[in-house]
Amino acid sequence: MAITAQMVKELRDSTGAGMMDAKKALTETDGNMEAAVDWLRTKGLAKAAKKSDRVAAEGLVGIAVKDGRGVAIEINSETDFVAKNAEFQQMVRDITALALQTADSVEVLRATHLNGKPVEEVVTEAIARIGENMNLRRMHALEGDTVVSYVHNTAAEGMGKIGVLVALNGPKDKAEAIGRQFAMHIAATSPLALSEATLDPALVERELAVQTQKAMEENAASAKPKPDAVIQNNIIPGRMKKFLSENTLLGQQFVINPDITVEQAAKEAGVEITGFARVAVGEGIEKEKEDFAAEVAKTRGA
Structure with a gap:
């Protein structure tokens, strides 16, 4: 049976699943809408969709550098507790390594395959397993004669709450020696631009x-x-x-x-700074605030 855009939209509206997940569900079930819903539920994708409206403002920034190229990615979670989860950290590590090898933008990264699946699907499946909303939010790539990185408030090697990349031209030994100091400076002062x-x-x-x-x-x-x-x-x-x-x-x-x-x-x-990137977890995300009385009233249906 031919899968139409309208069918995909209907399934997305009823389950909150992503477009590619909805299309795959319909393909697997020969266009049967009820079976497609069940297929999504068995994969945990409908469950993940229910969490998609929760604010994910915690998480980690992953940093990786190799051969004059550096990347910084931000993957958000709802709580700092999940950011300390070994499975979540491994996902950040894997996606960061993939970004270093292949991607130049977060859109490309989401569609790039990791262990046979698009990164966006990998994140969605992690939502279902771990039980919190997550989001691959940003990616920055930087190139130069030398690229130096720094992670502030480190949670594990190559990831933390603030990640900085600095690109420099000049002798490599000199660039690496002072580049880390510049990266630490950027983490502390958060400049708006290079010049x-x-x-x-x-x-x-x-x-x-x-x-x-x-x-x-x-x-x-x-x-x-x-x-x-x-x-x-x-x-x-x-x-x-x-x-x-x-x-x-x-x-x-x-x-x-x-x-x-x-x-x-x-x-x-004896060096020149040609660019930098500073990524801090959750910057620019408006976090939900709710007082205790309102939370209690909500649980009682008031």
Whole structure:
């Protein structure tokens, strides 16, 4: 029997299963909708789908580096307890290794086969076995003459709560020696971009508008207002310079030696930083908050 897109949609709507899982279920059962639902249930995929609306903001970042290429992936779980689970950690390790070999984006990685199955299916099956919602959320790949990595708050080798990659050009021994220090710096300071040139122009424009408005209001409220020319040519540019130095990696004061910037430290070491990636578990995910009284009321059907 021909499997139509409408049939796949109907099965997805009724079970919450993924598109590929729904299509496979219908194929295996010759288009029988009830049998397809049962097929999904026997595979644990319908059960996994019921958990798909839970917020997964914990988890781990996996890091791997080889031959001038590095990858960082984020796989989320609902609780930190599962992030400490040996099976979950092995899945993170396996998917990270696969990403290093084959993938350049999270979309490609989800579709890439691991032990004969797409990674997306591997994660779905882990949801069914472990009992929590999980999500392969992000992947960053970085290349350079030398790529150095650092994992902060390590849970196991090559994985933790924050993962950093730094790409450098220059002598390999020098790049590796100072690269880890730069990676630790990035983990601590979370720069928004490598330099002013790579900073999002919309972000700079928004910050300029804020600082302009703030300076004008402060000046208007001052007992001794400054001329507008001073505000426009000195105060506002000074504040923007501070913003750029605090939020670009090369402009930041080097945490190892605050007397110099990261850019100066790189020059002194004879290397050039060409890129970086910093991935922290759960950043940007809005976690659900519910007070105890509301939770109790929910259990009583109130």
